[in-house]
Amino acid sequence: MFSLRSDMGIDLGTASVLVYVKNKGIVLQEPSVVAIDKNTDQILAVGEEARQMIGRTPGNIIAIRPLKDGVISDYNITEKMIKHFISKAVGRFLFKPRIIICVPSGVTGVEKRAVIEASMQAGAKKTYLIEEPIAAAIGAGIDITQPDGNMVIDMGGGTTDIAVISLGGIVVSASIKLAGDKMDEAIVKYMRRKHNMLIGERTAEDMKVKIGTAYPREKEITMDIRGRDLVTGLPKTMKVSSDEMLIALEETVTAIAEAVHSVLEQTPPELAADISDKGMIMTGGTSLLYGMDKLIKKRTGIDVLIAEEAISCVAKGTGQSLDSMDLLEKQMSTESKSY
Structure with a gap:
């Protein structure tokens, strides 16, 4: 695939990245996860393929999320991840694309600069920021x-x-x-405290999606959970109900x-x-x-x-902003910058 230039909007999320290409819509949605070989610093997988490795890698391979709490926690890995997703979304291009990236409304000037610099290093001609609620x-x-x-x-x-x-x-x-990550952590802590059972990050996310609840359900539902018994150290399977999820998530959702x-x-x-x-x-x-x-x-x-x-x-809104750059200038959380 080869194009002259493909302006795009990127929802650079803590959990997933969505890429919107002008005149095409959303062309990519993948988890914000990168798998790296610690011995060589080589990137082995990005996105869904890397997410499958979370909690299942040998000692020399780590699957990490380079964004934490909505901001960049690992600059170099984020830059490589953005570059990978741009390439996967539009292939090669003759002219560098203009990119709009959305950021949380509470980010600092330093955090904004980190996002802009990572985008520019990844191949953008100009990078604009737009606040997520907008x-x-x-x-x-x-x-x-x-x-x-x-x-x-x-x-x-x-x-x-x-x-x-x-x-x-x-x-x-x-x-x-x-948000979602803190809910996953709350579920892991609840299972450890209540059932002496250690579960992984992906299992906690599955529980949140399938039986998680912020308000009492009319009908209780259950799910079989597999993890490790902290008393015996052996694998264990047990049934967990949505009522328990209500207790596990109560503090986070109330906040x-x-x-x-x-x-x-x-x-x-x-x-x-x-x-x-x-x-x-x-x-x-x-x-x-x-x-x-x-x-x-x-x-x-x-x-x-x-x-x-x-x-x-958020990705659709970011992409639609490409059609009204003049309006975006007013909405941006910081002045548009180009390098």
Whole structure:
């Protein structure tokens, strides 16, 4: 595959990376995982292939996530990962692409520069940044240019971004490092504390997706879990219920609901009235956790709607911003930079 130039939007998430190519839509969605040989520093696998290796590698191979809590924790690996995904998405290109990357609303100037530099080193001609709540709102089909209040809750792997948007900008926002990854950790801790059982990161994620719950279910469901018994040291299988997941996740989901409440408290009254009429929009993969919308509605008294294709909203919004660069200049969390 060979193209002149393919401008693209990248949702550089803690859990997964989505790439949107102009005029093509979302062309790639893979986990943000890289497998490396420690002895040679050689990258062995990126994306889904690397995710399959988590918890199953020999001593000389490590499967790592180069982004943590929504920001770059390993610059060199992130640069190589972005380069790999750009190449996989568009192949070779004659002219370097312009790239828009979304970042959490609470990132610092240093963290923003790290994202821009990693993108430029990976082959971008220009790199723009857009804040995740803005991208999520655009991807969810909200006209953010109107003088109406819209509230977006974007729940990813590393961060939950909550923002009130009006006239193309963020009026009030909060970015907390509580999202899907912290829920996985809470499940691992619960299984260790309650059942003396050690489970892996992937097993915890499966439990969250299949039986995880933030609000009591009408009907309890169960799942067979395999792990290691910490008393005997031997493999063990046991049945875990959704009611137990409610207990395991309670602290994390309650903290997220409190953060939403806190943003509402800071919202100007006219915009709060708009939000009360229209409801809030939830995006991101973690918004699909059963009962998360019900919990936030109970805490705030305001309707909560889960966006269609919630997982890809941020990537779609980032990509759609390619069609309106002038509007993006106003929305960007930092001045556009090119090197």
